């Protein structure tokens with residue numbers, strides 16, 4: 001049965017949403033518990049909650065402390081890069097206090113330019129240094145800045161390789177929208193590629209080529225909810241449960257089972273974010 005628009009997806013046990021904003025986005029203020037109930041019912045074992053500012057970074061950690069199924073990631077988004085002067089010291093204190101699995105989302109966004117390119121470059125460089133100080137990988141947002149980001153991250157990845165644990169990917173390209181060639185270059189420098197719901201959109205041949213042809217061992221799946229809702233729910237608010245639709249779409253593209261996509265992307269997430277997938281396998285799907 002094909003999924004119906006707005007209806008809960010057929011569960012896919014063991015799946016992980018590697019990038020979401022349920023803990024602080026106002027879009028969930030009216031029905032957050034119901035959204036999360038649907039996520040766990042859809043088979044999710046973890047939701048990675050991602051900050052974009054000091055305030056939201058703190059909210060992600062509070063969520064993870066209240067429920068271990070949340071993973072907290074903290075960062076100052078390129079849109080908010082102009083807040084670094086005001087909030088940088090407090091942000092560093094928050095990260096150094098622990099409880100975060102990665103630094104993100106950070107990066108460059110030359111599409112919106114809510115902060116100037118200079119502010120964005122400075123915030124990115126500062127947070128890349130912080131990540132090495134606290135020995136954490138990074139989660140990257142890149143829009144209209146593919147080559148600028150890659151140049152910076154290729155240099156950083158060399159430094160990170162000697163600082164982070166050897167088997168741990170050094171970075172994650174959140175909501176990757178580049179082409180297959182760029183995805184391969186990121187994989188070559190030790191990054192994983194996160195596939196968003198836009199892969200399901202008709203005409204997104206570039207995203208589909210990436211999702212079909214990169215090694216499954218280098219892939220994560222994410223919603224970026226409340227944004228980027230996959231088919232068949234496009235036009236509605238996105239929520240973590242819909243990561244199942246993305247995983248099923250990727251499975252069909254690759255000619256493998258949805259269970260294999262769930263299992264492998266969740267193992268990849270465990271390796272990247274540094275938690276125990278074996279525990280999830282026992283606890284999550286029984």
Ligand SMILES: [Zn+2]
Pocket residue numbers: 019021050105224
């Ligand atoms: Zn996001």
